[in-house]
Amino acid sequence: MKASIIAGAVASLVTGAAAQAGAWAQCGGTNWSGATTCVSGHTCVFVNQWYSQCQPGAAPQPTTLATSTTRAATTSAAATPTLAPGKFKWFGTNQAGGEFGEKTYPGVWGTHFIFPDNNAIRTLINQGYNTFRVGFAMERLAQNGLTNPFDAGYLRNFTESINFITNAGAYAVMDPHNYGRYFGNVITNTADFQTFWRNLATQFVNNPRVIFDTNNEYHTMPQDLVLQLNQAAINGIRAAGAKEQYIWVEGNSWSGAWTWNVTNTNLVALTDPENKIVYQMHQYLDVDGSGTAPACVNAQIGAQRVVGATAWLRANGKKGILGEFAGGPNDVCKQAVRGLLDHLKANSDVWQGALWWAGGPWWGDYMFSFEPPSGTGELDTT
DSSP states (O other): OTTHHHHTTHHHHSSOOOSSBOTTOEEEOTTOOSOOSBOTTEEEEEEETTEEEEEETOOOOOOOOOOHHHHHHHSOTTTSOOOOOOOOSEEEEEEEEETOOTTSSSOOBTTTBOOOOHHHHHHHHHTTOOEEEEEEOHHHHSTTOTTSOOOHHHHHHHHHHHHHHHHTTOEEEEEEOSTTEETTEEOOOHHHHHHHHHHHHHHTTTOTTEEEEOOSOOOSSOHHHHHHHHHHHHHHHHHTTOOSSOEEEEOSGGGBGGGHHHHSGGGGGOOOTTOOEEEEEEEEOSTTSSSOSSOOSOTTHHHHHHHHHHHHHHHTTOOEEEEEEEOOSSHHHHHHHHHHHHHHHHTTTTEEEEEEEEEOTTOTTOTTOOOOOTTTSOOOOO
């Protein structure tokens, strides 16, 4: 169930299509140029004017597009403007592990922290996912101060993971999972933060499939400081000569999409000489939006919680990415997540994609785990 929540959206949200669409993959819709037939045991079923899906054991249904009259009757113009939806640029998963063991620094690789399983990454890429956000701890990389040289062993392991992802043709997002803090203290020295980012970007300056994420989920910090830290990261990255890579900036209040348009409005002032800023937001669907409970508020909550952020992005001419989202393994959350992804796709002029929370080799029976069984080449969709 956990994997099937988003598996059906994969083929429609990333580029490329197989000769025959797989289980739960897209097989039709407006501007769809991929496969229109399904693998054995599945039938192409019309869902809406943009999307038909390969469903198991389903009877054939018409795949003709709805008329504009039908669309007007079923779509709220206020929440979902009538726009030609496109494919996401980025769609994939978070890969947690490098930031684990946060009470033990520097810690030991394989004991306190871990980086992604290459076999799992390969499986997910083969299934159509093209973006992986790899968590790491700044305290392990820069162990004696933000401006000091990086630890060689931690950098080597991290770099090997990043290079495996990008050499396979996917995007690797570098995620310092630090909440705007270093050894538990709010980062206030923007010059040091800029140096940290210049040093890190220097290591990957020639890799255009790397994406720099300034910091995971700033929270309970002065709003102007969040602005200044993001700008310092941008300045440091560009000063390193990294000009091709996108930069994902995050906001205060855990970078929540549902509060973005009232909390992080000042981040519109961020500037980048390469014009490659993407505003990263996170959204969970439980009562308090923390992602700690398996129950979603209701089946409509996914779209409801991001509609304000959509309006903010469009009004300010910005691009966004949902860098974390998830819902529990139940039917209500499945509908809520599908509604969320449908909303993002319908507004893909501003939303560039979405990443599920989370994959990684140490999740065990975690309710949101999206880690394929190691070495099987298959993702459990039960």
